[in-house]
Every structure is written in C-alpha cells, then in structure tokens.
Amino acid sequence: FLAEEETQTRPPSCRTTPLINKYRTITSVCNNRRNPLLGASNTAFTRWLPAQYEDGISQPKGWDPNKLHNDAALPLVRLVSNRILSTADADIESDREFTFMLTIFGQWVDHDLTLTPFSPSIRSFSNGLNCDESCERSEPCFPIPAPPGDPRLRPDTCLPVFRSSPACGSGNTAYMFGENPKVREQINALTAFLDAGQVYGSEDGLAKELRDLTNDGGLLRVNDQFLDNGRELLPFTSVESNMCATRRKTLNDTTLTEVPCFIAGDVRVDENTALTSIHTLFVREHNRLARALHVLNPTWSSETLYQEARKIVGAYNQILVFKEYLPHIVGPDAYNRHLGLYPGYDENVDPTIANVFATAAFRFAHLAIQPMIFRLNENYQNHPQFPSVPLYEAFFSPWRVIFEGGIDPLLRGLIGRPAKLSTQDHMLVDALRERLFAFTSHIALDLAALNMQRSRDHAIPGYNSWRRFCGLSAPQNEQELAVVMNNTELARRLLELYGTPENIDIWLGGVAEPFAPGARVGPLFACLISTQFQHIRQGDRLWFENQGVFTTKQKASLASVSLARIICDNTGILRVPYDPFRFTSPSSFVNCGVIPAFDLTPWIETGKVP
Template sequence: MIFSGRRRKYPRRKCQEMPQPINGDGDGWSWCVYKKPSALSTICKIHQEPRGKTHRSGEDKTHDIALNCGVCICASDMNLSTSLFLLGLCSMFSCLAVSGSKAKELTRPFIVDAFKEAKQIVDDSYLYSRKTSLERVRSSDFVKPSDTLRLMKQPKRKSREAVRAADYLEQTLRIIAERTHHAHKRSINATALLTLEELELIAKLTGCAAQTLPPPCRTTQNLNRYRTASSVCNNERNPLQGASNTAFTRWLPPVYEDRISEPQGWNPGRLYNNVVLPLVRLVSNRIFSTQDRNVVGDNEFTLLITFFGQWNDHDLSFTPMSPSIRSFSNGINCDDSCERSEPCFPIQIPRDDPRLPSGPNNCLPVFRSAPACGSGYSAYMFGGVPRVREQINTLTSFLDAGQLYGSEDGLSRDLRDLSNDAGLMRVNDRFKDNGRELLPFTRVVSKMCTTRNRIQNTTGLEEVPCFIAGDERVDENIALTSLHTLFLREHNRLARALRRLNPQWGNEQIYQEARKIVGAYHQIIVFRDYLPHIVGQEAMRRQLGRYPGYNANINPTISNVFATAAYRFAHATIQPVIFRLDENFQENQRAPSVPLQLAFFTPWRILFEGGIDPQIRGLISRPAKLNRQDGILVDAVRERLFAFTSQIAQDLGSLNLQRSRDHGLPSYNAWRRFCGLSTPRNVNELARVLNNTDLARRLIQLYGTPDNIDLWAAGIAEPFVTGGRVGPLFSCIIATQFQRIRQGDRLWWENMGVFTLAQRSALNRVSLSRIICDNTGISRVPRNPFILSRNLASFVNCGNIPGTDLSPWQESKDRGRKMASDENEISREKQSDEDPEELLENQVSRE
C-alpha cells in the first residue's frame, strides 16, 4: 500500500514479503500490507535497514522511519498501541517529508508534464534508432551482424505498441524520481511517492493500462470455432492468458542483481557465492567450441530435427530487443560504447580470445530484451505489489502455426489474399518455383537480404528483398525459409480443396477452416512425431501421453526458462552446412550444399538456385549434428553468426548465456531442484551428473561452484535421456511446457467440439511426408522424415503415403452461408496501423 497525506487506509490482507527492494539504492525492504488490527497486529516486516542497520521484528526503532514513509516501513508483531503509534508517526513524517512536496510538485499537471517529456525522449530515440539502422542496412556495403540481429529482433505493430508503452512508463517514473530527488536531495523511488490513483493515471497516459484490459470475448465472432490471431479469449476466464504481446511466465523467481531489474553480471566485481561470474564469451570459448572438421553426425536423426525444431520454436516465442540503440538516460550509443547502460548490455571480450581483441573498449554489442509493461523499475502496482522485470513474448503460447499466419490481426490480414473468395494466403507475384508458389516479399527494402553480389563476389546480379511470413525470422536461413514455403503451399492446397467441396463457402470460412486444419497438423506432428525424439520415452509416458482433456486452470503461457534456455537445445544440433541434393539425393551440381554462414538471409538462393526441393531433400536424408560434450556449437554459429563480411560476427553461445542473465534466469542447480533432480555440490558430484570429470572441472574452474553455473552452459551438456536428444533437466522443462500448452488450450485439436469425430479420425492420418509429397516435386520420401534412413532404398513412393480425407468437412449450402457476413468486415478492417517508425520504413521502401 502507498501512504501519503491524502491516503491512509488499512487493507485487510495478510503481510506479503517482497523479495526485491522497493527503493532504488538496493535496500532490501519488504513490501507491506496489513492484517485487520488485533491485539498482535502485523504492520509490516523489515529484513534490512538502510545503511546497514537492521530492524528485527518487534524492535521499536523509529529514527529512520521518516526516510521510508513513502512506503509502509515500520515494525511488526508488536502490540496494537505500539503499532498504531508507529503508524501515526510514519504518517506524520510522510506528510512532512513527502506529502508537503507532493502538494507542490506531484500534481496532475506535474505528472502530465513528466509523461510528455518521457514520451518525447522515447519517440526521438526510437525514430533515431530505426532511421540509423535502416540507413545502415540500406546504404552500406557491409551489414554489421549487430544490425542484422537487432533488426530481426525488433518489435513490430502491436508488439511495438506494448514495448513503447513500457518505455513511456519507465521513463516517466525516472523523470519524476529525478525531479523529486532534486527537491529532497536524496534518492527517492518514484513509485514510493505516488498514490495508486497517480500510478493509475500514469499507466493510462503511457498506454500500459490498455495492455492489461481484457478483450471483449463475448462479442468476438466464432470464438468457439476459430482461434483469434492473437489467441486472446482462448481462456474465457483469463482472456489474455497465452495471448501474444504478454509477458512470459516464470516457474521460479528471477535472479536480478538489484532484485528488480539489473542482469547478472551487470555490476563488475559482484560476487556470487564469493565468486565473480565468468564472462560469457570465456564460457563459450572453453565449453562450447567445436571446429567444423570435428563435427560428428547423428546416426539416428535427420537434420529435419534441427530445423523443424526452429520452425516450431518460432511458433511459440519471440523476445524483442529494445527498439532503442542508445541509452534513454545518458544518450550513449550502444554500438559505440562498451558501457552497461540500459538498454546496452555488451558482451565483454576475455583476454587471449582466439578471434576477438580484448580490452575495455572491445565488446560485442548486445541489447537487453524489451521489458513488459509494469515490470522492473517501471513497476505499475498491479494489485498493489511491485513486480520484477519481465520480458514480452510477441507470439501466442499455443501450437497454432502462428509462424505461418501471424500472431496479431494486422499482420494476419496482410498475409492473406483478399482479392477473391478463395481463402488463400498471399504469394509472390514475381517468382515461381517450377510453377509452385513462393512466399511474398516484404515491402521494406533493405540490404539485409540483398547479399547475392557480396557473397558471390561479383556485380550485376539481380537482388531481391526479404520474404515475409507470420514470423519475422523467416529469412534467417534457407532451410527455415523452405519449411515456411512448404506450409504456405499446404494452406493454399487445402483452401482450394475445401472450396471445391463447399463452393458455397466464402473467403473467410475457407481461410479459417484451412488454417484450423494446418494448426491441427502442426499439433499432431509435434506431439506424435517430433517430441518423442527430443524429450525421450519416460517424459512422453509421464507427461505427454494420452490427451487428458482441456483444463481452464492450467496456464499455457510460455515460460521464460523454456524460451530463453531449454528450447534452445537445437543450437547444438546445427550442422555447419545446409545440404542441397538433387533428384537422386546426391550433391546438387547446379546448386551445391552451402556453408551455413553463407545461407543466412539469402532468399535469392531459393529463387535462382533450384527452389526449396534441394533443401527439403537435404533435411530428410542427411544427419543432424550430434551434440557431444566435446563439441557443442559449430563455428558457423559461434564464430561466424550473421557474418556476411569481415565485420565482427556474433557468437550464439555467448548470446544464449547473456540473454539468460538479462532475463534473470536462476542457476543450473536451481532448475535441477525444480525438476526434482539431484543438485551437485562439488566437482565430483557434478562429474557424476555429467558423466564427465574433465567437463565438470572446467565448469568449476569457471564458475567456482555448481550453484553459479548458467543453466544453458550445463543443461546443454547433460547426457541424453533414453530415446531423446536432451538431458534430464531440459527434458523436464520441455515436457512440462508442452504438457501445459496442450492442457491449457481450449481449441486443442483433440478437445471435444473443436473437430467432429470423423474429422479427428481424418486428421490422425496426416504425416509430414505427405505434406512434402503434396507441395514439392519430391517423389520419394521416408515414412518418418525425422528418422535417418540407412539407405535410400527404404524411401517410399509418394503414392504409397496416405493423405487426409477432407470429406468430413463437406457441408450443405445452407450451413456454409453463416459466415458470409464476415467477408466484407474483414476487407473493411484492413487498414494501416503504422506508427512513425513504420511510416519511415515505407518511405525508405518508396525511395
């Protein structure tokens, strides 16, 4: 509860301990609410006094109360008269020390002025950052990997609105705190000075309040039949649960250095269990390094395991970076400085690095993930309790093929062909792949994908823009782009078949029914064909067996630990090459296999070098890289990530660890404890867990104790579970997440009423092999494309792969007319929701 001269109430709730500090100087005060007064009334708890003084429960020490009366900080477990005396004293000092100034300063005009200043700072920074980045990738002959990574991770549309609102809020509170600091000559937490009404005003001004408003589920059409693009109203009691542009959930409390927002490693010299955390690049060098010549192929699974995993991951999570490339507080450009200043969180280079120069002015630019509204220092008091910094997931938490269709209304409409009644997805109007459809081009022109002449060291070759799809990362590599194209074609194939079955259907119904079928295909393939090879037999039996039905009390929201660490396991299965094969599954002489670092952001390879078939053949017939403890990441992602030129490349291993620290993920041991696994205390116990004494020693030399080890650093190195390709810890986390996704999805394909019994029976026949047969020129496929075939003779003709019978979707003409009114509505709603940065992008495109 916030106290001021105008607000003194006694909420009748039990005390709640807040594990993070309230004031900005790191003092560990607890957050206090009140029980109903009684003979032993608990006013509040204090676990650490500022300046090192300690007030324990029951101690009557009041001399510093005035410094902390902006929040309730008094004493606890004392008799009623003492409690009321201290409360009165706290309120009195509040009026004198705080509220007197508030009467002069924290008026509505003062707050509005602070918001206007914050808005100007944020808007100017966004526009500067976007313009600078676009100019670099549009006009420069060399695209820096940091620019590529940043542009790829930028929030768009509604996601940018959510991130912008969070930045407005944080900067408004920072300005209020700075102005009141000048008045009081001491550090004051802005949220400690503001009443709930004032915080609510700021939340409305900044747009954060709008981010938490429940959508109008009752007026949403066909809510029980089709998913909304953003998945709002999937849970009708908690409409935002699992929706796009909401915060990741947490299964364990985060670990921030100030217990609110600062990442681990933010403050140089900070000790963890009496040890300084190692530089993430040093861990990458000593634990993850693999030279390409030492790569060992997996003798059980194909490379499809790797890239289908990436395709699936891009359906579930996308964490945008901060849109600003310079600090809001001091204007430092993150590309030009190695200083840690929000949002700059650079990767420091250790001494004797094999590739990069070390020193205080040498680093890899990295930007913090954008915060969610009302978290971290910008904590808007939802429910009266401050919140630690959380990160936004711009995608839905459901297996809904959002990477194909988009996770918000505006993008979903843009990806559709609304020129006719066929229910189709928009396709490329300039190029075909042997008569088959290709993804459309983005309208934003940049040099991020115009890499053809640079990579081939020539001039005069035709360049093309990037493709566009439901997920921004579609162009990240040509194997991923090929899978996007495959499912785009499958949607349009289904839409045409449904239209032949039901000529009375209009555009909207055809589109939604085809989308619904593709979503069901995706769910079936992931659970039946993919996950067993990842999490292993025991996890499948224990958590992912027979469908138990929908449970509205289960939260399907993607967890931070799943998105930031566990589901990045497939990085260790990436081969250093994208295999491209001819009709006989041999090396393609016209378009040979390409090194991975030369397959990033190269859509022209699909247009001018044989389409998607060569990549698909490589995915289903060549092995994935085997994740070994002596060879975790190949050089293509550890030393040459997004390196189109001689510019300094990024390091995926370092990025994984830096991102985990940025998000406040607890340590390896904390997560083993969460999963009910043993928690090694020394090198010998760690060696038994990893079955590798040398690796355990190297980890302890870096971290000092198993309690300090970054989750991904040791989790990725655990021996595989039986039948899987991750260790026990990642198996637990991944299986738990998918268990919650399935049971918390009201529109899961097996849930009663989503499909008819006949439709469910037909859907069960789907196979990824059949989808490949229907949408490529490939005529022979393995029955299970995830399993590595010992010889090509085991491949079967497409004519022997059963398909899905669509006859259960045939309807009478009268039933099909019920969605006709939706057609014109969709067309009317197709309008621009561009903000200033998007207008800038379109201007650049026209130029």
C-alpha cells in the same frame, strides 16, 4: 501514463460468439474465456522460479562484474563459450538416428511459440551511447566483453547485446506509474499455442497483410514475381531493409536483381534457407487445402475457407509436434510422464510460455545444427548445379531459394542428411560461434555467448535451482557434478569457470548433460520441455483433440497426417522416408503414392453454411 497502462492490461471482452468458439483469434485473446489474455501474444512470459536480478528488480546477473553470486564471480560468457563449447567443424560427429529435419523443424516449432522483442532503442537511455558501437554497460546496452586471449575478438572490444524489452509496468518502468517497482518481466510477441502462428502471424495487422484479398479463395499471399518450378514462393516484404540485400544475382547474365526479404507469420523466416523452405511448404499446404475446400464447399466464403484451412494447418502442427517430434527429443520417460494420453482441456492450466523455456531449454537444438545447408538432387546425392553451402552463407539469403533451385533441394537435404550429434566434446559449430550473421552484422556474433547473456538479462536462476525444480539431484562439488555429467574433465572445467554448480548458466548446464535414454536432451531439459508442452496442450481450449473442435470423422482423417505427405503434396519430390525425422538410407525411401493422402471429405458441409 496511468491511463495508457490501464488500457494495456485491462482484459478484453470475450462475447461468446460462434466465431470465438469455432476459430482462434490471431492473437489468441479469448482462448481462455475466463482469463482472456492467457497465452495471448504480446503478454509477459511466466516464471516457474522467481527472477534473480542483481538489484532484485531489473539489473541483469553479471551487470556488476565484481558482485559475487553464491560466493563466486560469474565468468564472462564469451570465455565460457571459448573453453566449453568450441569445436572445429572437421571434428563434428553426425547423428546416426535422426535427420537434419529434426533440428530445423525444432526451430520451426520454436518460432511458433516464442519471440522476445529487444529494446526499440539502440542508444543508452542515460547518455546516448550507441549500443552497437560502445562496450559500456548502460541500459539497454548489455555487451559481451572480449576475454583475455580471445581467438577472434581484440582486447577491450565486445559483442553488442541489447536487453530484451520489459513488459509494461515491470522493472524500472514501474516508477513511471508512481508505483512500487515490480520485478522486470520480458514479453512474448507470439501466442503460447501450437497454432501455426509462424504461417499466419500473431498480430491482426500482419495476418491481414499475409492474406490474398484479391479473390474469394481464402488464400495466403504468394510471390508475384518468381515461381519455383511452377510452384508458389513466399511473398516479399514491403519493409525497406538491407538485411537480405547482401547478395545480388545476375538474371539472364544481363540484369542485376536485388532480392528483398521474404515475409511470413514470423519475422525470422529468412534466418536460413532450410527454415525458409519449411515456411514455403506450409504456405503452399494452406493454399492447397483452401482450394480443395472450395471445390468441396463452393458456397463457403473467403473467410470460412481461410479459417478452415488455417484450423487444419494448426492441427497438423500439433499432431506433428506431439506424434513425430517430441518423442524423439524428450525420450519415453519424460514423454509418458507429461505428454501421454490427452487429458482434456483445463481452463485452470496456464499455457503461457515460461521464461526458462524460451531463454534456455528450447534452445537445446543449437548444438544439433550442421555447419552446412545441404542441397541434394532427385537421387539424394549432392546437387551438381546447386551444391551445399556453408551455413553462414545461408543466413538471410532468400535469393538462394529463388535463383538456386527452389526448396526441393533444401528439403531433400533436410530429410536425406543427418543432424549434427550434440556431444560434450564438440558442442557448437564455428558457423554459430564465430560467424553468426557475419554478412548482416558489423561483427559476427557468438550464439553460445548470446544464449548465456540472454538468460542473465532475464534473471534466470542457475543450473542447480532448475535441477531441484525438476526433482533431480543438485550437485554440490566437482565429484557430484562429474556423476551428473558422466564426465570428470568437463566437471572440472565447469567449476574452474563458475566456482559452484549453483552458478552454471542454465542453458549451458542443460546442453552439457548426457542424453536421457531415447532422447536428444538430458534429464533437466527433458523435464522443462515436456512440462511446457504439457501446459500448452492442456491449457488450449481449441486443441485439436478437445471436444467439439473437430468432428469425430475429421479427427480420424487428421490421424493420418504426416510430414512426409505434406512434402509430397507441395513439392516435386517423389520419394521420401516414412518418418522424415529418422535418418535412413535413401534406398529405403518410398514413393509418394504409397503414403496415404489426407482425406478432406469429412469437411464437406451438408447443413447450414457457416
């Protein structure tokens, strides 16, 4: 055991080779040459505030329902969801400023940065109970009990929850190594960097599996059975699973065709068809770049073509997130404070994703998800052949992409329809609260309850602790909370449940705040999100603006990158908005020919071939 733990924590050797300097490793090991594991995949999240476990080591908040926190009991998360977050789909308000693309692109970015593995066991370690079937709290089972009078769940039933896996040597596992117990920490399976890991993978084995090694083109593997109007689709996974096999489609009205899940750099590629369409878009863009680079540099090896195209796509994501996405989310105040001009790389800045960011702050956009996945025709009207579908019917359904018009109708739906507006009266649509993964789980889940249960599992401190961390006021009573929320009735209902603002679950407190000026989150999440992205950028040795990563001419070329151009280059869509995140009338959309093409000539190599 000791030897095994040693091998998992001993820093790898980072010999200073040209490749380490030039390209990212897939795992991001050696990004920071002094501390090679900083930001690498499969390392622990960092904490900006100490964990608050009930036993000080590993037991989640709320494990003992009789234990008081700040002299008050924690409410059942499903009860909070029912009383605070419930909304009827008919009552939702659409965002007048931003498209549904802003929401789904946020999910795309999140899947580049955070993935928390669950316990590999579905049974209790102590008594063998099946966590999927039992409502008993027994490690790693942390079920969500049904509150009295629940509109959907029967009395004495629960929603199953598995605890997140502890990092090696933390929590109770520390006893195995004969040490004093260490506070339980959770693992980030992804790298902390904006490196397009959701395209390429964050582990070497997956990265290799995603590459097309049948030729020397530096390409990513694509589907060898189906095309999308002549364009590439994602490859199928070879892993046996029923996750995506919930639908069969009649092909030519004669054959039943089983459609497996797609595979990509992130395992959540199939979560919904809108997200799948963005995955497909960027795989096509990688292959478009690799083919163009091969024409410009015919002597380049397959490895060089792959790495150079990957490097460009990684830079795309950094630029799109900082230039086009984050300003809309955190607003000008937080953006200018944390994310203004690039200050340069600092090896002393820790880019590691904070537990509170992964577990709470960057889950804000759940409230901006529409109950429909829109599919539009060339005129940005509802598609007559492939109409929009309810969100819950678009979970894990790659067959819809293959047999129902490909990705073009989906992308038009993202840029041609608004996001849901997050309001205090209408927070989370029923597709996420009452029908989450209804076709793939034995019981439909509740995303709001899951988010709050997860933050308790991770021992994330309560709402006021984070308000103090960000230098904001910490309301002490209903009157002060009403001022922060700008809503007396909401403050009353929150304190009826929690007893004190100190106990409000961080995710709920954050999403309940009114928007900061020019933002789509409140002041607390604007602070936490912008702080995290500040660390990601400044702690990344291979950030696109850092000296020596790209040449001056290459950086000038990258300055023209836009999501609109990427859509134009890789789909049959001919008219797009200049800013796909801004909701405007299709009458103001422009022809693709008006949008500057990405200039690859600065990548022509005149000297030595790398």
